[in-house]
Amino acid sequence: MDRGQLREVLELLSGRPLAVLTGAGLSTDSGIPDYRGPGSVPRNPMTYQQFVSDEASRRRYWARNHAGWRHMRRAEPNSGHYALADLEQRGVLTGLITQNVDRLHQAAGSRKVIDLHGRFDRVVCLDCRTTVDRAALALRLEELNAHWMAGRSDAGDVAPDADADVSDTEGFVIAACEVCGGMLKPDFVYFGENVPKDRVAAAYALVDTAAALLVAGSSLTVMSGLRFVRHAAKQDKPVVIINRGRTRGDDLATVKVEAGTSESLQALSAGLPEPAEAAAGASDWQAGPVIR
Template identity: 65%
Template sequence: MPEGAVVHRGTVEDAAQVLRGRTVTALTGAGVSTDSGIPDYRSPDSPPRNPMTYQQFVGDEAFRRHYWARNHVGWQHVDRTQPNAGHRALATLEERGVLRGLITQNVDLLHEDAGSRRVIDLHGRYDRVICLQCGRVISRAHLAQRLDELNPHFLEEVLSGGLTVADIEVAPDADAVIEQTSHFNPAPCEFCGGVLKPEIVYFGESVPRERVERAYAMVDDAGALLVAGTSLTVMSGLRFVRHAAKTGKPIVIVNRGETRGDPLATVKVEAGVTETLTALVDLLTR
């Protein structure tokens, strides 16, 4: 944040006053899903993380083996999570005609599970896998069956000693924190033998242009932007806040901790995401 930048801090009532009478587009990040049991990357209480980059994944077989071993554990945790009250609040705002659409940086699909219909999964989705050679897309559940066949005792070894998947630290991209992965056998594409990659935008990888254009259009389609649960550290989300500010739209940011968009906010609510979104439903749909 630039030195001396003005942050217009306020309450949920202040946020409602800004949004009331306007249609809204929402931009969400990992902080929306923490109350569902999926940790974020950058909140004050988050452990330090070094997510794998796209260049590491495509350029090094050892990195790919390490990733798929961890993902084989972590995706199950994400697959079992349920939407929380914050997800449901956004779905309700859409149902009531307040929310025009939702752009999420999350890959967990919890917005869709909560009932949101107009969702742009900016960074992809955890439940699909793409071949980098032939472009075929398969479900992550189908790949799990193949990985179980190639690594019949892997999960038993990881979960020995009474551990469950829920006991293992999992990142927002379904990457589980486990160390012994050198013996894991990744699966090649069953159609062409190519390299499989989760249909997720990695650090260092560009969001598909068509997806970005749809997100810009969704921001343009509304009268205000509501940002929830993201520090806006990466440009993939921050650009939509800058775009909204450039076009004169009011911006409400809800996040515990500083964000790169704070100087552009009409109101910044420094509070928990779930309780704030739930309160906004009551205030905006009376």
């Protein structure tokens, strides 16, 4: 972000409580490749229907996910995550909607977070709806697949949903739910699966509470994120998009910044003052409902 753009964005957003929408581009500086950014490897994510209907596809997915999970669990927040956590702590943000499942916002200290697409650190049974910690499941998978894991190193190419590039998945054993024996699935939204309605409603409420919307690191290719940009624009609220490359929301943006998210968010964190509500002493000021 050059100085002229920084000045423009600061003048536009200063004094306005912000809602923030983040995408995979924010986590690239943490070593997690994005889906569609410049230089991204073409990907063909598994759909929900493929996962639930075909055992071979499910086995392939779990093998790749297990290798990817071992990589993602070691990822750490970058300066962009910390900048957003700082803005929240100073009362500048009404809250944060993230399309990422990596939980790096929470690791950086953000509390008002809506995990729009779910979270990679949890698994859900599709039959009895029991949730399981992903680390606990990893121990079971290690035991079930000691023969498969022998001699394997972590995959180098890992997608934002922990799907690793593993070509040989034959022989990988899938773990079933220990409560009912049902089908386990990572607790995030697959392509072809709907975001839970209460989560969407909470995200809309967060945008309604804000006076502006800041988008960081999302191409807005899928409607699950783009709808919040459209919602803010319909309310004549300023929309600032920071992303390398074109997004589907560029035509709705008040300002579009072609720059890296980490350095841009650092600059905004340093330059944005607390909004009038926070400056007046409203330290307990809260956003709308947040789904965790």
